[in-house]
Amino acid sequence: MTSSAQLKETSARQVEPWQDLSDDYRAAATRMIEFHMMSEIVGPVHEFRWVPRAPSLQAKLVFAAKSQDEVGHGLMLMRVCQDLTGKSRAEYMEQILDGPPRFMNIFHYPWDEWVDPAIVAWLIDGAEIERQATLLRSSYGPYARAMRKILKEEGFHHHCGRYLIGQMMAGTREQRAAVQRGVDRWWLRTLAMFGPRDENSKHGPKLMAYGLKFAQNEALRQSWLTKFVPQIRAVGLEVPDDNLAYDGETGRWTYTEPDWQEFSSLLRGGSPVGAELQRELRQARGISAWLFSED
Amino acid sequence: MTYLRTFEVFRQKAPGDAHVHVGEVEAPDAATAMVLAKEHFARREVCCSLWVADRSDVLASQWDPEVFDAGRAKAYRRSGGLRTSSGAPS
Ligand SMILES: [Fe+2]
Ligand SMILES: [Fe+2]
Numbered sequence: 001m002t003s004s005a006q007l008k009e010t011s012a013r014q015v016e017p018w019q020d021l022s023d024d025y026r027a028a029a030t031r032m033i034e035f036h037m038m039s040e041i042v043g044p045v046h047e048f049r050w051v052p053r054a055p056s057l058q059a060k061l062v063f064a065a066k067s068q069d070e071v072g073h074g075l076m077l078m079r080v081c082q083d084l085t086g087k088s089r090a091e092y093m094e095q096i097l098d099g100p101p102r103f104m105n106i107f108h109y110p111w112d113e114w115v116d117p118a119i120v121a122w123l124i125d126g127a128e129i130e131r132q133a134t135l136l137r138s139s140y141g142p143y144a145r146a147m148r149k150i151l152k153e154e155g156f157h158h159h160c161g162r163y164l165i166g167q168m169m170a171g172t173r174e175q176r177a178a179v180q181r182g183v184d185r186w187w188l189r190t191l192a193m194f195g196p197r198d199e200n201s202k203h204g205p206k207l208m209a210y211g212l213k214f215a216q217n218e219a220l221r222q223s224w225l226t227k228f229v230p231q232i233r234a235v236g237l238e239v240p241d242d243n244l245a246y247d248g249e250t251g252r253w254t255y256t257e258p259d260w261q262e263f264s265s266l267l268r269g270g271s272p273v274g275a276e277l278q279r280e281l282r283q284a285r286g287i288s289a290w291l292f293s294e295d
Numbered sequence: 296m297t298y299l300r301t302f303e304v305f306r307q308k309a310p311g312d313a314h315v316h317v318g319e320v321e322a323p324d325a326a327t328a329m330v331l332a333k334e335h336f337a338r339r340e341v342c343c344s345l346w347v348a349d350r351s352d353v354l355a356s357q358w359d360p361e362v363f364d365a366g367r368a369k370a371y372r373r374s375g376g377l378r379t380s381s382g383a384p385s
Contacts, residue, residue: 079318079321
């Protein structure tokens with residue numbers, strides 16, 4: 001058991017992997033960072049599928065660069081996890097390809113239309129920025145440092161998404177309608193991405209107590225709404241929620257709740273789409289296996 | 296993949312700057328680590344030179360951070376308060 005005095009001590013300053021860290025701290029950090037790592041490695045499968053199908057050379061270049069960035073984020077976080085747990089890269093690859101689907105909800109939905117990757121880059125990489133900016137202070141030093149590089153690149157992803165959406169909104173009526181359908185599809189998934197309110201979050205309070213994270217899920221969702229509702233409306237799109245309202249007095253948004261049951265079942269049990277991503281990575285790994293064989 | 300080793304990566308942004316630690320890569324040897332480091336840490340960022348060093352060659356201090364505080368107690372190592380011969384503060 002860790003006393004609250006010890007918790008405070010741990011969150012008072014950043015710690016390094018070679019220091020004497022309690023098993024409980026290590027386990028909490030590992031759970032959080034492994035989830036982030038797997039998301040960064042599995043997610044880009046969606047993106048690089050769009051490289052050959054993207055409608056312009058520039059869009060192809062953007063998605064080639066973005067998926068390379070994301071895999072780079074994954075690799076950097078894998079190093080962070082390896083120092084926490086002592087597992088090898090091979091063990092982590094096995095865990096990612098064959099293990100339970102511990103990654104973000106948004107990768108469990110199909111990205112079938114060209115607007116899907118663009119909306120994700122715009123809204124969801126934007127949401128990631130909101131979250132990761134607070135992780136620059138995370139008490140686990142190597143994670144906080146990795147976040148500096150990751151955050152810069154997520155900024156590029158967000159701007160690319162915004163640019164691609166802007167292009168489509170300046171296009172034909174069909175293009176604008178397709179973008180609106182995309183926002184309708186992704187709205188609740190994006191709100192859910194931040195996770196349940198902390199009173200309903202299993203690991204949130206401990207991560208906060210350890211200083212591994214600093215902002216509550218709901219606070220992040222609120223600041224994302226403040227930034228993105230005006231952005232969505234400014235390009236001529238509607239936010240698909242009749243209950244959405246801003247209370248000037250409390251400074252808070254009210255909104256229709258995402259389906260939290262669906263959220264937790266995706267995070268716990270996965271989905272056919274998620275399994276397909278893992279399968280595709282497994283296949284790619286199989287094809288290049290000869291590169292890594294030692295004989 | 297047991298032959299992979301961990302290499303610490305140091306990046307120099309501009310001539311005259313120090314090489315600053317930016318992260319790690321895993322590679323079978325230093326030359327490969329350098330290629331990976333270039334791809335990983337100098338693909339986007341400003342960079343004019345990279346170092347890679349096998350982690351096992353790095354000796355890390357084991358002292359508590361407080362040990363280093365001792366240096367700050369040595370006021371006589373600072374010039375503040377020393378007088379020049381004319382009596383003016385240095
Ligand atoms: Fe990323
Ligand atoms: Fe991203």
